[in-house]
Amino acid sequence: MEAALKETKAKTSVLSGADLLLKSLEKENVEVIFGYPGGAVLPIYDKLYDSKILHVLPRHEQGGIHAAEGYARISGKPGVVIATSGPGATNIITGLADAMMDSLPLVVFTGQVATGVIGTDAFQEADILGITTPITKYNYQVRDTKDIPRVIKEAFYIATSGRPGPVVIDFPKDLAAAISEEPADQAIHLPGYQPTTEPNFLQVRKLAEAVSRAKRPVILAGAGVLHARAAGFLKEYAEQQSLPVVHTLLGLGGFPAGHELFLGMAGMHGCYTANMALYECDLLINIGARFDDRLTGNLKHFAPHAAVAHIDIDPAEIGKNVPTQIPVVGDAGQALRQLISLGGALPKHDEWLEKLSAWKQDFPYHYESGSALKPQKVMELLFEKTSGDAIVVTDVGQHQMWAAQYYPLNNPDRWVTSGGLGTMGFGLPASIGAQLADPASRVIAVLGDGGFQMSTQELAVIAEFQLPVKIAIFNNKALGMVRQWQEIFYDARYSHSRNPVQPSFVKLAEAYGIKGFEIRTEAEAHSILDEVLNDNEPVLLDFRVDGEENVYPMIAPGKGIHEMVGVKK
């Protein structure tokens, strides 16, 4: 009798909206929140004061959401963000768009003014539902305290299932403070959302048959392989059918770069072998890539001789840019498992493999050494001195491409980069999230001097948590990629792309209590990297690299994937 009474009492315990929120986060095993307090989220922050969940305070909300993206990319778990209403919420818009493009799972709470004043242009009010609708997988505004547990449960489910993406929950201040009886456990109610994970077997069989008939097959593996945690199956399948593999920028690490079947990264700054394999193949097997324009170049010349098979969990990606003969809707891992179990006759493609391996020999990435410190050399040194085993987080621009080219990854989930949106300022905060997700690994933040200055303030977080991130700034005193395009396509008219005025990055680091080094020569690079890469504290390395260096090979905009320049020495 007493036990029964106790049970009813527990069931009808009285909680505030903020209590319900935190309880739900605990239920979802949230380890870390990237949040920034403000008026509309004060009731939530009051509860966070006693919470066991780690809270990371970025120095700008945008840094917070990029950190959550880095965390999600490395951990595979959704990144959780809290921002206050109005400006707090609008400051995370770039991160939402970035996560949407690159399919990263985020659950983002935005404060909102009290329900009674929504729509009156109240202080720090912004229409966050309206603003975020096109750049989120889904969004909610909580209208009733009792809905909080269900809404949060649904948000985590939506963010992480199917094609992952960001979900926003707009949280009016009065609901966070409102007291409610703890609602009974409500089931998820999403009748319009049933992502297909199990591929249609007939389609998979069709693909297997096409593989055995193919003379020049190639796999294009994208980030879908990583999201599906299917790198092992990809390797097994490629080896079983001896299929060569090409990666997208975002897919890097899904297939070991040192493997003899690996051809390299394809796309605008991809390598010759990978791009030509896509151009000449007769069967293109896309696994979890979305045929982005930076990959395909001019669509008229993309895989012109190939039958296209496309495995994707998002049916809307299939046939969106490239006509597809064999569509397979489903999870990359499940599709690969089915393909492996089907086996089938090996394609007769020895000639093709020989050709590809000859190309690999003849046309590797290359650069010319000179008296100035070459950015490619710095990347090679970073690779060498971390045994190729670091988590590489990049910003956007030339250094990003050099990182993709000269840090060949052999393992999945060691690569964090802003691909689809190309967000400058992403790298430094994303490295914070990556390090928190995997404290045991060495994290290198590869940044340009431009992008670093877009989120410099996050050095404070690195200092506060003593995160041993190694910040490598490829400093060419320019917005390098812009400068490169101006050189090539705008008669070297360098319109506002060079930064003659810079602070001393070393002193800046020191101001935050972080060690800093300026590195001007290869010899310095050697000795300083040896000194700092293996210790357990943050460091900022200001590499003064050759400012005239360009990224090659390159496919000019509008050109076909076979029309690369800068391939040959």
Added chain:
Amino acid sequence: MKRIITMTVLNRPGVLNRITNLFTKRNYNIESISVGLTEQEGVSRITCVVHVENDGMVEQITKQLNKQIDVLKVADISDQAIVARELLLLKVPVLPHNRPEIYSIIEPFRASVIDVSKDSIIIQLTGETEKIEAFIDLIKPYGIREMARTGTTAFPRGNQRATQQKSLTFV
């Protein structure tokens, strides 16, 4: 080419915004959109008439719509046997000398006059878009003071003739 897409959606806050947003975001050209309740509580039907360049584009539209979490079901019903109707309201100035003429146009279209004032009438007409447009063309010379159209709403017929069955399948 013109296609009619119908969908059922969960009647949640912002759902119409999601749909129209998608059309803007993906640069689809929308001619009309009509929304209303259905026989199921909490479920609305939306009918869109869109202009597309090819079949690939309409397939992409339906896939993008289907991806929306609040969308329950989407179909391009243009190639099915359907009933499609639109409602037109027209306010037309009427003078004693042209009143019989206007009424003689109203009658064969089976339109109805739902409001009469001293110098104008309001005409109501339902029908397929072609019929509505033909009627507007005929009335135009008499002057149209105000016009309101609801946009098409449509349904597949109960009986589908075999030759016309080409409901959209999703890969």
